Amino acid sequence: MRLFFRTFWTLTAASLTALATPAWSQQAYPNRPIKIIVPYAAGGGADQVTRLIGQKLGDRLKQSIVIENRGGGSNTIGMAGVAKSPPDGYTLGLVTPTFLMTQSTMKNHPYDTLKDFTAVAMLGDAPLFLAVPSTLPVKNVREFIEHGKKTQLNWASGGTASTQGLAGLIFSDMAGLKTVQIQYKGSSQGMTDLLAGRIDFMFNPLPSVIGHAKSGKLKILGVASSEPVASYPEIPAIAETVPGFYAAGWFGLVAPAGTPKPVIERLNREIAEILKNSETRSSMIESGLEPKIMMPDQINAKLATEFAKYAKIFADEGIKPE
Numbered sequence: 001m002r003l004f005f006r007t008f009w010t011l012t013a014a015s016l017t018a019l020a021t022p023a024w025s026q027q028a029y030p031n032r033p034i035k036i037i038v039p040y041a042a043g044g045g046a047d048q049v050t051r052l053i054g055q056k057l058g059d060r061l062k063q064s065i066v067i068e069n070r071g072g073g074s075n076t077i078g079m080a081g082v083a084k085s086p087p088d089g090y091t092l093g094l095v096t097p098t099f100l101m102t103q104s105t106m107k108n109h110p111y112d113t114l115k116d117f118t119a120v121a122m123l124g125d126a127p128l129f130l131a132v133p134s135t136l137p138v139k140n141v142r143e144f145i146e147h148g149k150k151t152q153l154n155w156a157s158g159g160t161a162s163t164q165g166l167a168g169l170i171f172s173d174m175a176g177l178k179t180v181q182i183q184y185k186g187s188s189q190g191m192t193d194l195l196a197g198r199i200d201f202m203f204n205p206l207p208s209v210i211g212h213a214k215s216g217k218l219k220i221l222g223v224a225s226s227e228p229v230a231s232y233p234e235i236p237a238i239a240e241t242v243p244g245f246y247a248a249g250w251f252g253l254v255a256p257a258g259t260p261k262p263v264i265e266r267l268n269r270e271i272a273e274i275l276k277n278s279e280t281r282s283s284m285i286e287s288g289l290e291p292k293i294m295m296p297d298q299i300n301a302k303l304a305t306e307f308a309k310y311a312k313i314f315a316d317e318g319i320k321p322e
Contacts, residue, residue: 029089029263033064036253038094039078040158041071041186045126045205049251049289050094053123056274057267071186074102074159076110083111087258089267092120095252100307101161104314107321114307117254119299120264121271124289126205126249127225128167130238131218133197141222141241144201148177153200156190159183160319164190166310167203167224167247169317174242194218205249206232206288224248231285250292252299264296 036054040046047069054065070078075098082093095117103109111117130141138144147153155172157165165181172179182199184190187208193199195217202209203224210232212218222238223229224247239245253271255264274280275291284291294302 029266030061030063032090033066034058034061034090034092035066035068036092036094037078037082038067038069039071039075039099040069040094041188042069043188044186044191045207046094046096046187046251048207048287049123049126049284052280052283053271053274056277056280057270060270060274074106074161075099076102076106079117080110082254083116083256085256087256087260089255089259089263092253092255092267093117095254096126096163096249097166097306097310098158098162099254100303101166101310101314103307104311105159105161105319105321109321114304116257118257118259118264119296119303120253120255121268121296122292122294122299122302123251123253123271123275124284124291126207126251126289127223127229128163128203128247128249129206129209129223129235129288130171130201130203130221131194131209131213132201132221133194134217134219135197136200136219138219138221141236141238144221145175145177145241148175148179148200153177153179154182154198155179156182156184156187156194156199156202158185158187158190163247163249164203166313168201170247171203171224171238171242171245174245203247210288229288229290231288251289268296 036050038047038050051067054067058065070081079093079099082091085091100113103113132144138147155168157168159165168181187204190202191208194202195212209218209220213220220235223235224238224245226239226246227237228235272293275293281291
């Protein structure tokens with residue numbers, strides 16, 4: 001009988017320990033630094049917003065958040081690194097609409113965009129702004145289009161499969177301009193040439209251009225949203241001159257598929273609290289970003305919808321995988 005009870009209690013204790021282990025593991029997360037891979041060069045809008053949120057996330061989680069820039073390949077180099085990482089919540093990736101475009105434009109794509117990742121959090125919407133060198137002899141979108149009809153315009157993008165690329169193509173088409181797209185690995189590299197006057201225009205989120213505009217090095221001619229943004233109402237919507245023109249971006253975070261749901265939920269909750277913070281919101285809005293809180297399931301649905309939308313746009317434009 002003693003042997004029976006000893007065995008019973010040993011097995012019961014072992015069972016309780018096994019049941020408690022997952023909960024303990026969840027409570028322990030994170031117990032080491034978290035890496036966020038930004039598939040853009042350092043210094044651009046994507047890098048800036050990731051570092052802002054990353055710093056505050058680290059404060060809340062009591063762990064270091066390491067930002068690693070892996071630009072190139074229209075985001076695919078960096079995002080391939082995310083896809084191949086262990087699904088344990090310690091490697092995340094910063095995504096923009098470009099993330100959803102590359103599978104439609106690139107042969108031998110290194111991952112399945114929708115199957116190899118799961119959404120973590122949305123950070124914010126990022127309207128694109130049309131910026132030109134301060135030396136360009138134009139003051140508004142109408143004068144810019146007139147100038148472009150007299151001379152060839154070169155513009156910078158992160159590739160056709162990017163929000164910048166899509167915006168430039170659609171704008172050129174709707175404005176009746178023949179332009180040349182110059183592709184860069186990251187927006188900061190394109191910005192360098194824009195500032196030097198080696199290219200004529202660029203679409204970029206406000207964080208990448210507002211400082212240069214305030215210093216007089218660039219002119220911001222318009223915003224590619226349906227109406228002016230609240231923080232800079234003096235910047236007109238391009239649609240006022242080119243009816244129907246619209247091109248917007250957004251920033252979000254994803255993790256490798258299979259990352260435990262409790263980990264995803266924890267990260268989503270913490271980031272939501274960061275976005276609710278008045279100081280964070282003011283900083284983002286001042287930079288032309290609109291903080292946006294979404295649940296992971298909502299984001300996954302958004303990614304699927306926009307993936308299909310971009311695939312159709314490229315098909316309609318006759319753009320095939322290369």
